[in-house]
Amino acid sequence: MPGVEGFIYPNELELQWSMLIVLYPFITGLVAGAFILASLERVFNVEAVKPTYRLALLTALAFLLVAPLPLQLHLGHPERSFEMYLTPHTSSAMAMFGFVYLWYLMVVLVLEIWFDYRKDIVLTWQESKGLKRVLYAFMALGSRNISEPALRIDDRIGRFLTVIGIPSAFLLHGYVGFIFGSIKANPWWSSAMMPIVFLFSAIVSGIALITVLYYLISWYRKTPVNQACVDTIARYLLYAFLIDFSLELLDLIHRIYEADESFKSLDFMVHTRLYLPHIIVQLLIGTVVPLIMLGSAQLFKIRPATRRLIYFISCNLTLIGIFAMRWNVVIGGQLFSKSFLGYTTYKLEFATREGLLTSIVLLILPFLILAVLAYLLPPWKEEPKTARN
Amino acid sequence: MKYRFGDYQHVLRMAGIFALGTTAFFVFRAVMVPKDFGVYGHYRAGALKDNADRQIQYAGHAACVDCHSEIQQMRSGGKHAGIGCESCHGPLARHAAGQMSGAPEKPNNRDTCLRCHTARPSKPAGFPQIIPADHAREGACTACHPAHNPKV
């Protein structure tokens, strides 16, 4: 059989979960990571990252709205997907995740954004005319009160939401890790560390995304990038990355040391079919190089302009690396046979329902939604102060 | 500190929307969940019937013996006595129910036999196997081995 090496069970010829299921943890990871960055300012009072606060929230919302789309496109019967909410099987991580998603979307993100933006919504309402006025009246729920006590209530509720938002963000993406980590039939996935590895790689990817967006939007608005802000973000990115790298290294060492029945088969797969995506892209380009770059920025005296460039490059490499990690987990977990005696291949088509074109569109879509959200709810009101060098 | 109603009215409006949404969800749920869901477990009880209501293709050898008792007599004591009729003759439920016009096609008198009896190293040692090229290069196996009681 073409593409098959060794022996696979007859039903294992075609992969069950495609590129779309690679996209899904990538997108939800960006959401969780972006939110954690936002919470740094709100809860931990890291003032320096304030310029990215609202951007992070809007980005998280834009990506979370797109997150169910790859799932719907992948289902055999998307018209039945509401069954997950009507008759959720409580033993199924996938079913319970539907509620975690809903909770996170409605209670954490939508509410937090609303409470943070409410004053601006009401002001815009009062300054607009026509259709725009109606829209903003609707967004304000018809309430005009932006007095001191009302805003104080908003702030307290917003802070409370961010506090419960942090464990919710952990739950959101940790759960995705659990969806894979709880499958005992698949030794590439089955691990207690899977939720934690997913979560930390999510944090890394989310922070990297917000940094890149902040650069691009500042370039677009012709405003300078706040040096203190990106310096601080880069520091937190480095910390999160070091933890993520340690966890993945620990998983690797553990596998090699214990060398259980699946080890030889998985080892062979990583050195052949997964060599490019795993060793080259995820490990080398996506982890080691950014770590060296970010570490150097902390350890050595480097000019601010160079530091900004280092951050931009390493964040882009990080995003590529974390995407590769999702690919290696999802696709890699299906390339080897559960008999541990063979391998199959994944054919990524281009213009099909689950193909490359669809994936590219799904990755572009959140940025379009973000553009709409940023238009309706501008992240920055006035021109930021000139960056101090 | 004491807050005036006007100051937290917007919070109540938002809470009202959430309450509305939750109620709508439960109404939708009550309407849409199949009535027989959860009777035996977390599934639609009607699914048992759906799975049980398929058309049967193999009648089972008991149904064959009903009409073809003389064949059964012929087989008794022979090496093929324990094999279901439809192993070689294929699915015949419709024939047994009298729904087919004319007799079903007879199985091929060489290929059908070779399917089981061609020698392969993986077959159990005691199982009768032959190498077709050495044993009988061509022609019907039934020329020497009657299919229903194959002793030569």
Next chain:
Amino acid sequence: MKEDRRQFLKNAGKLLVLAGSAAVAWPYIREERAQDAPGYQTDAHWWGMVIDVDKCIGCGTCVRGCKAENDVLLTPQTSRTWVERYVVDPDDMDHPRVDSPNAAYDGFPDPGPQEKPLKTFYVPKLCNHCEHSPCVQVCPVGATFESPDGVVLVDKSYCLGCRYCIQACPYGCRYIDPRTETVDKCTLCYHRITKGLTTACCEVCPTGARALGDLKNPKDPIHKFLLENKVLVLKPQMATGSKTWYKGLDGAVR
């Protein structure tokens, strides 16, 4: 006159019998509970399968029988049951050569000349109808389940086609039926066993290598089989509660 009365009484009698049985069956028909219809009670059965590896001749009749009985697609290849051939070198038992050409639909071709004596045998595989099946555990909506009589089934009108259960099955016995875009698998011929017949694969197996067993039936030969033979289930470390017991299973079998 006499003949007419006799005829009338005969017809009346027939009518009474019909009406009586209809009256008994009617409540069950109305509630659409085939499993409680007269003759078959779900809680009176607990189905399993026993396989004697030493009797399997790899003819593939079970595979063909299953496809004919259950309308399983030939292309793309999807298999509710299949047979694997193992060729084990006693000096290198960690690396058996295994194949299952077209899921053994046409039996097995000549393996070619062997330079040294090798241990080689056939192993039929199917859904193990696990008691604690991981596939049922992960289904998000309840579209796959274990029936009250121990058969793991799929509700095709409810399945989303998310494929989570296919990922969770350690034995590789599930697949997507492209015609319905839902998951499909061996149903233990539920439509046959609820009517007193055996499964299609057991019906056509010429050597008796496969046998359906009803653990709740005290007269079923499965009890004697399990008592007198050393048996194994596939991947016992997964603790799936598999109800497919193999006699003569070699350690090389995956």
